[in-house]
Amino acid sequence: MPVDPGPVAPPEPGRHFGVALSVRAGVGLGLGLVAVLAFAALAVLIRGSDFDEGFRNGTARATCTVTGCGPGAMAFVGWLLPIILLGYAITLWLGLRHWSALTRVCWLAGGFLLVLAAVPFFSSPGGPDFTATIDAPNGVHFADGMFWGAWTAVAAVILIGVGRGLTLLQISERADAVLGFVAFITVLVSGIAVGSVADVDGNELTTTHLFPEQQVRVGDDVLTWESATDLDFDGCRDEFRTCLRALEFDFTTTDSDAVVHFQVVQFIDEWRAQGAADDLADDTGDPASLRVKNVTNRWLVISTVRHADGRVIADDERKWLRWPATELDYAFRRSVKYNVGKAPTPSDTIAPKS
Numbered sequence: 001m002p003v004d005p006g007p008v009a010p011p012e013p014g015r016h017f018g019v020a021l022s023v024r025a026g027v028g029l030g031l032g033l034v035a036v037l038a039f040a041a042l043a044v045l046i047r048g049s050d051f052d053e054g055f056r057n058g059t060a061r062a063t064c065t066v067t068g069c070g071p072g073a074m075a076f077v078g079w080l081l082p083i084i085l086l087g088y089a090i091t092l093w094l095g096l097r098h099w100s101a102l103t104r105v106c107w108l109a110g111g112f113l114l115v116l117a118a119v120p121f122f123s124s125p126g127g128p129d130f131t132a133t134i135d136a137p138n139g140v141h142f143a144d145g146m147f148w149g150a151w152t153a154v155a156a157v158i159l160i161g162v163g164r165g166l167t168l169l170q171i172s173e174r175a176d177a178v179l180g181f182v183a184f185i186t187v188l189v190s191g192i193a194v195g196s197v198a199d200v201d202g203n204e205l206t207t208t209h210l211f212p213e214q215q216v217r218v219g220d221d222v223l224t225w226e227s228a229t230d231l232d233f234d235g236c237r238d239e240f241r242t243c244l245r246a247l248e249f250d251f252t253t254t255d256s257d258a259v260v261h262f263q264v265v266q267f268i269d270e271w272r273a274q275g276a277a278d279d280l281a282d283d284t285g286d287p288a289s290l291r292v293k294n295v296t297n298r299w300l301v302i303s304t305v306r307h308a309d310g311r312v313i314a315d316d317e318r319k320w321l322r323w324p325a326t327e328l329d330y331a332f333r334r335s336v337k338y339n340v341g342k343a344p345t346p347s348d349t350i351a352p353k354s
Helices: 013-047 050-067 071-095 101-121 139-168 175-197 270-279 315-336
Strands: 215-218 221-231 245-253 258-266 289-296 299-307
Touching: 050 071, 050 101, 050 139, 071 101, 071 139, 071 175, 139 175, 215 315, 221 315, 245 315, 258 270, 258 315, 270 289, 270 299, 289 315, 299 315
Parallel strands: none
Antiparallel strands: 215 221, 221 245, 245 258, 258 299, 289 299
16 A cells, blocks of 8 residues: 655745845846946946037036026026936835836836936046036036035935934934935025025126226226127127137227227136137237237136227337237236236336337
8 A cells, every 4th residue: 555645845935935036136136237337338438429528518508598597597407407316316215115117117227317417427537627617608607506416415315324224223213204304404405505606706797897987097097998898608609619708898098009909708717718818829910910818717818909090010019019908907807806916017028108
């Protein structure tokens, strides 16, 4: 007779679950590694292509178009970009365990693309400052807002992380909620105060702000502007591709018959102003005029001097024709209160005529 083996023990329920969990963990780790490698490869391609600069400047210029280029508005939108990334990350963290597989994939793919879109806004090691890489009106304020928003996001993440850690360690049951609320208030206060990072000095520079009086006195000389023109972002781009705005004057002087076409061209920063100065030839190519140029902070100051009657400039006349140009450069620095120094004094290359 066959022997009854007795009841067969059921399989251990945890064994299959453990295998399944290990497989899922392995697949998740593999997909995560693939995502990291894909992100790194795409980031390198973006930073090495024209898309990097085009996307960064396009975002800032689109912001300018929508907001009217106001310093506070540009700063706020710059601040908002990292805060959007923070909000997306928090939403993903809270919902990942509760969503369906398809929803998770969609949100993870969206996060991947969102972080990838942030790559052009990271400064390159050893490269120019981030503010110098944004070519848009009031781009400095856009960059300042992004820095403000980025540090706000970092502070919020630290607060949430500390709160979560204290709760998991059972040090405080309410730390998660309390520090999460503090993080929310931090973001809220930061958003309200972000306009304070917008330094408007020099960004509202106009002809009437620069020289409110028609007569400008430097020492014993009086320079009088006969015409003054304000050029906006579009108006100055024909001559200077990366300018923000420009001011143009036509001056006469009591010292001589010199007529000076005086230009003040504003750029994002001194680095771009100096680049424009280097690209501008020292010689006008016209024997009846001469050019004097100088960079003061982010402004390129250009004086084109000629005789009132338009005659050819003789070699011995260049010295005193440069004199009113030097006086106007000093008057400009005095007006914007930057690197004023001393009033011009005669030298071997400049001197008054009278």
